[in-house]
Amino acid sequence: MKTDIKDKEKNTIERKNMSKFKDNKLGKNLLSMLVPIGMIFFSFFVGAIIMLIFGYNPIQAYVSLMRGAFVGNFNIAQTLLNSVPLIFTGLAVAFAFRCGLFNIGAEGQLYLGSLASTYIATAIILPAILHVPLILIAGALAGGLWAFLPGILKAKTGSHEVITTMMMSWIGVFFSSYVIRNILKDPRTDLPVSKTIYKSAELIKIDKILPIQALKGTRLHIGFFIAILTALLIWYIIKKTTIGYEVRAVGFNPYASEYAGISISKNIILALFISGMLAGLAGSVEIAGLHHKLWDRYSAMYGFTGIAIALLAKNNPIGVIFAAILFGAIQAGGKTMQLDANVPVDMTDILEGIVIFAVAAEEIIKMFIRAREKRRFARIGTT
Amino acid sequence: MEQLKGILTPALFAGMIRIATPLALTAIGGTICERSGIVNIALEGLILIGAFISVVVSYFTGSAWLGVLGAIIVGALFSLILAYFSINLRSDQVVVGTAINIFALGATGFLTDFIFKEAGATPGVAGLNPIKIPILCNIPWIGEIFFQQKPIIYLTFLIVAISQFILFKTQIGLRIRAVGEHPRAADTVGINVYKIRYLAVTISGALGGLAGAQLALEEIRRFVEYMSGGRGFIALAANVFGKWTPIGSWLGSLLFGFAQALELRLGIFKISPEFIKMIPYALTIIVLAGAMGRATAPVSLGKPYIKD
Numbered sequence: 001m002k003t004d005i006k007d008k009e010k011n012t013i014e015r016k017n018m019s020k021f022k023d024n025k026l027g028k029n030l031l032s033m034l035v036p037i038g039m040i041f042f043s044f045f046v047g048a049i050i051m052l053i054f055g056y057n058p059i060q061a062y063v064s065l066m067r068g069a070f071v072g073n074f075n076i077a078q079t080l081l082n083s084v085p086l087i088f089t090g091l092a093v094a095f096a097f098r099c100g101l102f103n104i105g106a107e108g109q110l111y112l113g114s115l116a117s118t119y120i121a122t123a124i125i126l127p128a129i130l131h132v133p134l135i136l137i138a139g140a141l142a143g144g145l146w147a148f149l150p151g152i153l154k155a156k157t158g159s160h161e162v163i164t165t166m167m168m169s170w171i172g173v174f175f176s177s178y179v180i181r182n183i184l185k186d187p188r189t190d191l192p193v194s195k196t197i198y199k200s201a202e203l204i205k206i207d208k209i210l211p212i213q214a215l216k217g218t219r220l221h222i223g224f225f226i227a228i229l230t231a232l233l234i235w236y237i238i239k240k241t242t243i244g245y246e247v248r249a250v251g252f253n254p255y256a257s258e259y260a261g262i263s264i265s266k267n268i269i270l271a272l273f274i275s276g277m278l279a280g281l282a283g284s285v286e287i288a289g290l291h292h293k294l295w296d297r298y299s300a301m302y303g304f305t306g307i308a309i310a311l312l313a314k315n316n317p318i319g320v321i322f323a324a325i326l327f328g329a330i331q332a333g334g335k336t337m338q339l340d341a342n343v344p345v346d347m348t349d350i351l352e353g354i355v356i357f358a359v360a361a362e363e364i365i366k367m368f369i370r371a372r373e374k375r376r377f378a379r380i381g382t383t
Numbered sequence: 384m385e386q387l388k389g390i391l392t393p394a395l396f397a398g399m400i401r402i403a404t405p406l407a408l409t410a411i412g413g414t415i416c417e418r419s420g421i422v423n424i425a426l427e428g429l430i431l432i433g434a435f436i437s438v439v440v441s442y443f444t445g446s447a448w449l450g451v452l453g454a455i456i457v458g459a460l461f462s463l464i465l466a467y468f469s470i471n472l473r474s475d476q477v478v479v480g481t482a483i484n485i486f487a488l489g490a491t492g493f494l495t496d497f498i499f500k501e502a503g504a505t506p507g508v509a510g511l512n513p514i515k516i517p518i519l520c521n522i523p524w525i526g527e528i529f530f531q532q533k534p535i536i537y538l539t540f541l542i543v544a545i546s547q548f549i550l551f552k553t554q555i556g557l558r559i560r561a562v563g564e565h566p567r568a569a570d571t572v573g574i575n576v577y578k579i580r581y582l583a584v585t586i587s588g589a590l591g592g593l594a595g596a597q598l599a600l601e602e603i604r605r606f607v608e609y610m611s612g613g614r615g616f617i618a619l620a621a622n623v624f625g626k627w628t629p630i631g632s633w634l635g636s637l638l639f640g641f642a643q644a645l646e647l648r649l650g651i652f653k654i655s656p657e658f659i660k661m662i663p664y665a666l667t668i669i670v671l672a673g674a675m676g677r678a679t680a681p682v683s684l685g686k687p688y689i690k691d
Contacts, residue, residue: 002573054497104424159671160479160680162422163623166616167664167671178657294510307481344496349489356482357464360474 036319037310039358042325047351051343061341068336069329075336077218081290082328083321085110085299087227088282089306090324091234092143092275094315096161098238099271100251105150105165106279107303108172111300113280115176116142117287118184118294121197128200135161135201136226136284143280144273146172151272155265161272169303180296192296203289223289228321230281237274247271279303300331308352311359327352390648393527398647400447400528401602403633404536405430405594409618410625410632411546412590418550418627420563420683424480425465426591427615428487433458433595435491438606439498441508450508451535451596458592459585461487466584470577473550473687484615492608503608511535511606535597542590544627564680566688576688591615594662620667628680639663 016163048058069079089106096103103109117139126134177192184194203221206212238244249257250267258264282302287294303329312326313319334348409426416423433454441450461483468479492502499505520530535640550556558579561569566576598614599606623630624638631688641663646659670678 054493104477105482153668153672157671157673159678160684162424163619164668164671167620167667170613170616170659170664171668174657174660178655181657182655301485304481304485307478308485311478344493344502346489346492346496349485349491352492353482353486353489356478356485357468360468360478360482361472362474 023251032314032316033363035362036314036323038357039362043351043354043358046354047347050350051347056343057341061337061343061347064340065330065333065337065377067340068333069207070333073214073216073218075332076373077215077220078332079325079329081210082223082331083324084223084227085282085286085287085302086305086309086324086327087231087321088278088285088312089302089304090309090320091281091317092278093230093306093310094313094317094320095234095238095247096271096275097279097310097315098251099267100254101154101246101268101271101275102162103147103272103275103279104162104167104307104308105167105169106275106282106379107170107301109146109276109279109297110171110283110286110299110303111176112146113139113143113283114287114294114298115179115184115283116280117201117284118194118197121194121201121288122184125198126200128202131198131200131287132203136281139284139287140277141280144277146280147272147276148269151269154272155268165272176294177296180207180294180312184294186293194294196293197287201288202292203285219290221289223285226281226285227324230278231317231321234278240315243270245373260266262328279306282306305352308356308359312355389549390645393524395644395648396528396641397532398644399637399641400532400536401640402643403636404539404601405598405614406618406636406639407539407543407633408535408590408594408597409615410621410636411542411629412587412594413619413622414625414627414629415546415550415559415581415590416587417622417684418563418681419559419580420566420681420686420688421465421469421580421584422476422480422685423465423479423587424619425462425483425487425615426587426618427611427613428480428484428597429458429462429588429591430598430611430615431460431487431491431609433592434599434610435494435595435606436592437596437599438505438508441493441510442505445509447509447511447600448576450600451511451593454592454596454599455589456542456592458595459589462584462591463581463586464590466581469687470580470584473689476685476687488609491606495606495608505606507605508600510600533597533601534599535593538593539597543629543633550629555579555582560681562688563683566683570688570690577691580688594618617663620663622680623680624663624667624670627681628669635663638666672676 044062048062051058051061068075070076089110092106092109093103117135120135120138121131145169147165150161150168151157153164155163180194181192186193186195203223206220206222206224207215207218210224238248246257246262247267249260249262249272250264254264291298309320309323309327313323330348330351336346337343337347338345407523409430413426436457437450437454439532440453441447444450465476465479465483468474469476493504496502512529514537516530520526522530550559558569558574559582561574562576562579570576594614595611598610603610619637621635621639622632624635625633640657642662646656
């Protein structure tokens with residue numbers, strides 16, 4: 001009875017505030033989009049100052065960076081290709097963050113995913129319609145399992161997941177190095193690379209199925225669409241399902257969640273498992289879509305860049321897509337920047353670092369807003 | 384048995400100590416930093432910066448010792464970024480650490496290109512040579528293992544002892560541990576939490592820089608891009624393995640160093656080098672799983688302190 005009355009009261013109050021609430025929400029959404037964009041501009045500005053100090057021309061550098069990233073079929077395709085593994089690792093980090101967990105070991109999970117997928121793709125021949133899904137599932141499961149142990153440890157002994165996922169990540173890197181060199185090895189060469197996967201295991205190139213002029217003749221594969229669909233799926237899981245609700249609740253306030261009957265342990269393990277699956281998929285899609293064979297240590301720190309992407313996107317799966325494309329563009333344009341403006345390609349790492357610093361410094365902005373609100377409340381209190 | 388005799392030579396153990404030195408220095412820095420409550424993922428970047436600065440200073444001054452000094456100072460200054468973000472801005476410490484690592488990787492590569500007009504590596508520079516300790520170096524086995532090493536390696540023995548003593552036997556050590564366990568209580572009794580944390584982070588920066596200098600000036604005598612090669616993360620493992628004590632960090636580093644030294648000589652056995660490389664990380668997981676007694680991090684590790 002009591003709750004009924006309370007609900008009714010709440011309803012009327014809510015309805016009263018509806019118009020106001022809507023405005024606020026719109027403002028909030030706009031702000032939450034503007035803040036990351038502001039950070040990107042700020043980071044590029046700091047990068048420009050650094051270039052000026054060292055006697056480079058920042059305008060020329062950024063123009064050639066953009067040209068190398070967005071002008072011409074192959075550059076656009078390269079930007080999108082770069083973004084594919086980053087969308088997955090970004091999602092992996094973001095999903096764990098939603099549960100208050102820091103999955104710093106996406107790199108190792110990615111390797112395990114690559115390993116499982118390469119194994120299935122080189123060991124058996126199946127019709128493509130079965131082979132490709134099987135590869136993706138295997139990669140996701142292998143990545144998930146690699147993050148499962150840190151989840152168990154966190155839930156049972158309280159060991160910090162930053163340490164355990166990082167340690168598991170290195171174990172994964174060396175383990176896959178061993179498997180590539182000893183089990184999956186291509187016998188025709190001395191290089192540390194696996195056998196080439198069967199044709200039935202390859203992801204189709206986009207220009208084979210869609211007549212998009214801008215992508216004609218490029219290597220961009222449907223892994224890009226798989227990445228976007230996965231982002232949408234993760235968005236749906238987070239926002240619309242019980243799993244997502246519980247994971248978020250544990251991330252927001254574990255003790256209150258426990259009190260409300262949501263198991264902390266279960267959700268920690270689940271969140272890390274799903275996070276690992278996403279990182280594992282990054283590996284699967286890279287192998288099946290782009291490389292078609294597994295090179296030892298092929299990942300260009302995708303796992304770590306995933307952290308930057310998740311942070312910049314504020315752990316929003318849709319935001320992850322855009323952040324990943326941005327980072328993909330920076331990496332794609334770096335070489336052109338070096339050739340045209342003579343700026344060392346390492347500048348792209350510096351830019352990436354500054355973006356993360358800017359995200360980390362966001363607390364200043366929050367503090368500022370909080371202080372303003374405090375003052376406002378103080379004013380309301382006195383009237 | 385004969386094979387084993389061929390492997391277990393003084394040179395193996397001397398190698399262990401050499402390999403363990405940069406790990407131990409970095410791990411002890413990590414220990415001091417984390418004891419004060421600040422997570423230090425940035426160790427990898429600090430080693431890299433230290434290595435780079437030591438080589439640049441040694442290149443332009445011709446003095447390796449000035450290079451060491453430069454690495455310590457710049458390492459300490461660079462760690463102030465971590466301190467400012469995590470203490471004053473209350474940023475997520477793991478995020479800042481990640482930013483520092485990526486930034487350090489980019490900055491050292493960028494500057495190598497800018498200063499030396501070469502991508503990837505600098506020219507060779509004046510390094511530090513081994514010093515034989517008179518008399519002691521002639522003791523069989525012990526002499527070769529401990530007393531024919533290079534200077535920073537000797538310095539490391541001292542640092543292990545001093546840092547253990549400071550952290551557990553002095554007032555400043557007690558303060559560092561107090562602000563990492565219960566900053567509010569420490570604040571109440573008049574300890575300046577921010578100041579102590581700044582101090583601890585700076586020490587870790589100086590030690591990380593020194594570790595980089597050791598690697599660059601005593602081992603390969605030049606700077607090579609990403610020469611830290613994951614040592615910052617192994618050091619972090621050694622720190623956890625050593626249960627957040629300087630001596631434990633050192634022992635952990637020696638163990639990991641032993642594994643790596645062994646790896647170089649293991650051709651005879653049928654063990655793949657990859658499995659040896661996993662040892663530090665696997666052991667750390669086992670320790671954290673509670674197989675070797677409880678390994679508990681400082682209570683307030685990673686939590687920003689808000690002074691009212």
